[in-house]
Amino acid sequence: MIWEVFRQEREGQPFQHAGSLEAPDLVFAEAYAREFYGRRDESFALWIVPRDALHDVREPYVAPVFDRDYRRVDGYSLKVKLKEARERVGAGHAPPGEGGA
Amino acid sequence: MTSRAEELLTLADDELILGWRNSEWTGIAPFLEEDVAFSSIAQTEIGHARAFYELAAQELGTNADELAFDRDPEEYRCAPLVELRLVPDWARTIARHWLYETADAIRIEALKSSENEAVAGLAAKIDREEVYHRIHADMWARQLRASPERGRFEGAVAELWPYALGLVEGEQRGQLCSAVGRETVDAVERGTHTEELRPLWEEMTMVRRSVAGAAW
Amino acid sequence: MNEDELRAYVQEGGQVESGDPLPEAYRKALVKFIEMHGNSELMGVLPEREWILRAPTLQRKLALTSKVQDEVGHAQLIYRVVEDLGKPREACLDDLLAGRTKFHNVFHYPTKTWGDVGVIAWLVDAAAIISQKALLKCSYAPYARIMKKICWEESFHILHGRDVVLAMMTGTDEQRELVQEAVNRWWGPLMQFHGNPIPAEDDPMYQWRIKSQGNEDARQQFLDGYVPQIWELGLTVPDPKLRKRDDGVWKFTEPDWDELKSVVTGHGPQTEERLGLRRYARGETEWVRRALLAEAA
Numbered sequence: 001m002i003w004e005v006f007r008q009e010r011e012g013q014p015f016q017h018a019g020s021l022e023a024p025d026l027v028f029a030e031a032y033a034r035e036f037y038g039r040r041d042e043s044f045a046l047w048i049v050p051r052d053a054l055h056d057v058r059e060p061y062v063a064p065v066f067d068r069d070y071r072r073v074d075g076y077s078l079k080v081k082l083k084e085a086r087e088r089v090g091a092g093h094a095p096p097g098e099g100g101a
Numbered sequence: 102m103t104s105r106a107e108e109l110l111t112l113a114d115d116e117l118i119l120g121w122r123n124s125e126w127t128g129i130a131p132f133l134e135e136d137v138a139f140s141s142i143a144q145t146e147i148g149h150a151r152a153f154y155e156l157a158a159q160e161l162g163t164n165a166d167e168l169a170f171d172r173d174p175e176e177y178r179c180a181p182l183v184e185l186r187l188v189p190d191w192a193r194t195i196a197r198h199w200l201y202e203t204a205d206a207i208r209i210e211a212l213k214s215s216e217n218e219a220v221a222g223l224a225a226k227i228d229r230e231e232v233y234h235r236i237h238a239d240m241w242a243r244q245l246r247a248s249p250e251r252g253r254f255e256g257a258v259a260e261l262w263p264y265a266l267g268l269v270e271g272e273q274r275g276q277l278c279s280a281v282g283r284e285t286v287d288a289v290e291r292g293t294h295t296e297e298l299r300p301l302w303e304e305m306t307m308v309r310r311s312v313a314g315a316a317w
Numbered sequence: 318m319n320e321d322e323l324r325a326y327v328q329e330g331g332q333v334e335s336g337d338p339l340p341e342a343y344r345k346a347l348v349k350f351i352e353m354h355g356n357s358e359l360m361g362v363l364p365e366r367e368w369i370l371r372a373p374t375l376q377r378k379l380a381l382t383s384k385v386q387d388e389v390g391h392a393q394l395i396y397r398v399v400e401d402l403g404k405p406r407e408a409c410l411d412d413l414l415a416g417r418t419k420f421h422n423v424f425h426y427p428t429k430t431w432g433d434v435g436v437i438a439w440l441v442d443a444a445a446i447i448s449q450k451a452l453l454k455c456s457y458a459p460y461a462r463i464m465k466k467i468c469w470e471e472s473f474h475i476l477h478g479r480d481v482v483l484a485m486m487t488g489t490d491e492q493r494e495l496v497q498e499a500v501n502r503w504w505g506p507l508m509q510f511h512g513n514p515i516p517a518e519d520d521p522m523y524q525w526r527i528k529s530q531g532n533e534d535a536r537q538q539f540l541d542g543y544v545p546q547i548w549e550l551g552l553t554v555p556d557p558k559l560r561k562r563d564d565g566v567w568k569f570t571e572p573d574w575d576e577l578k579s580v581v582t583g584h585g586p587q588t589e590e591r592l593g594l595r596r597y598a599r600g601e602t603e604w605v606r607r608a609l610l611a612e613a614a
Contacts, residue, residue, distance in 0.1 A: 019463065020397050021134050022406075024609045027240050032134040034233075035141055036390060056336050124369050124378075127385050128362035129598035131605035133393035133406075140386040144379055151375045166374045189601035248608035308431045309373035312491045317373040317431070317484055 003029040004054055006047040007037045015047050105217065106160045107178065110168065111291075112208075113153035114179035115268070117169055118298075119201060120146030121305060125188045142198075142234055149227050156219055170309050174294065174302040182264035184295045195245060196257035199238040200265035200281065206235060207276045208269055264289045327456035327526040334458050335401050343525055347457055348402050350527050355395035356413045356420035358388050363591045364428045365437065373431065380477045384438065387470045394463040401459065414596050416583045421445075423506045425585020432495030435485060436503050438478025440547075444510045444539050446471050451530035460527075479546075486550050493551075500547065501555045508556075508569065509577040511535040540567040 002022055006015040018037050023029035029048050037043050069075030123143035130136035154165035161168070182201065187193045209231065212224035245254035266288035269277055278285050318326060320340045333339060365385050372378035396406045412418040423441050428434070449468050455461040485492035517523040517531030544567070547554060558570045
């Protein structure tokens with residue numbers, strides 16, 4: 001059985017694919033994963049998964065045909081409106097906390 | 102030599118010779134993943150031998166390498182079990198591995214209560230590393246017992262059982278019987294080396310002896 | 318992608334993954350190249366493992382066991398890549414042991430002394446690492462990735478090798494003689510190691526960017542890095558023609574390419590004995606692999 005091994009280099013970091021190995025069951029797979037990806041203390045933690053349990057997804061989403069800029073940072077242009085809003089405040093309206101009661 | 106030094110040398114010699122025998126599998130183990138795993142076990146054993154030698158060396162006014170390599174074969178205190186050449190028989194290799202780890206766990210546990218702090222401390226450290234060896238030995242014992250080849254493994258355990266008993270003394274033998282699930286038999290005792298030790302020693306020390314006293 | 322498109326793509330630095338559809342010619346070239354590498358790591362264990370047993374100190378015993386263990390590990394990583402390309406590990410072993418596939422020349426030669434242990438870890442591994450670093454940019458991404466781990470682990474090996482050699486070179490006359498004698502014997506195979514000087518553009522492995530460095534380039538890199546290290550220890554190289562020209566190019570006696578060809582096709586001094594040991598061990602442990610499969614089934 002082929003097992004895929006993911007390793008976490010340091011605590012808190014993402015688990016990254018490290019390699020694969022052949023073992024008859026999880027106990028063996030764990031023993032071997034420790035050896036291959038931990039014998040130099042180079043991994044903080046490991047995930048071991050049977051290869052069959054992994055699904056390769058090549059094109060993560062539908063090719064965008066319609067514009068979906070509302071989902072992205074570059075879909076928002078604030079410059080003009082922000083300038084207008086600041087000018088409105090500057091022309092005779094006091095900022096909060098100054099003057100007044 | 103004090104009885105403590107003798108005991109340390111006994112443990113060191115067992116680990117060194119067993120580590121040497123287990124190293125005979127490096128490169129030719131049943132499959133590559135296991136080759137890497139078993140090689141780590143051999144290295145850990147030699148590392149433990151070194152630690153025991155270093156402790157003994159402090160008392161004996163020498164160093165670990167001199168104790169490991171510069172004694173005559175007759176001076177080694179290892180048990181016959183570890184001297185046996187078992188390559189290329191994986192069943193007997195795993196049987197020895199499993200029996201040895203079981204016996205070693207018993208004696209390391211006792212050592213952890215040693216009145217000598219250095220010995221107790223070392224035993225605790227070794228015990229932590231040995232956890233992995235025990236998992237590995239149990240894993241293989243279970244696998245072979247559940248397989249169509251269980252006869253090979255059980256036969257090997259039966260054959261090596263008298264040798265395994267010779268690893269420990271006194272009440273530890275009773276503990277070993279319980280742990281292994283076997284009745285006591287006449288043990289192959291320490292004190293007489295097998296014929297296999299001398300050729301092992303000659304190969305083990307041939308480079309070192311080739312230029313006596315050199316640093317390597 | 319067809320062959321031409323793929324060639325253009327990889328020559329621009331593009332990489333492909335195991336899930337990508339690969340032209341058959343490329344896949345075949347990959348399997349051939351990578352399989353030979355796996356075979357070499359596997360066979361490379363044999364010249365060294367006997368010296369584990371003979372190591373003259375506990376430290377050297379541990380270091381050498383660790384080094385050999387890494388090499389077995391590399392064989393595992395490499396054969397996994399080959400298996401994912403369609404050729405199972407057992408088929409690779411069948412072909413290797415039947416003499417149908419090759420492994421690198423250096424592993425066909427005997428090791429005679431502790432001097433060999435030092436020289437192999439220092440110089441032979443150095444030659445191998447130069448080739449391996451060039452593979453970090455391999456067009457086939459799964460192989461490039463394992464090369465990263467392999468190169469990292471090999472870095473310990475060269476240091477170990479150099480340490481072993483330095484201990485002997487600062488030791489007795491007999492020890493220095495062991496090193497020099499080993500260098501004399503290994504020089505020929507070392508000079509042949511990177512292969513004959515086929516221009517990179519004519520090398521299909523380079524065209525596919527499986528290798529990213531030509532053979533002669535690798536050899537020059539080796540000489541540049543290691544001849545000075547050899548000479549600074551007072552060792553000699555058994556080639557009176559070896560010298561570095563003013564333009565930086567190393568000149569040397571033309572290696573014996575017939576010897577190289579003969580050796581890698583299975584006629585090296587130790588080839589048969591080593592393959593024999595592998596066959597024997599494999600046969601004796603066949604029951605173990607069956608026992609594991611039966612349980613998993």
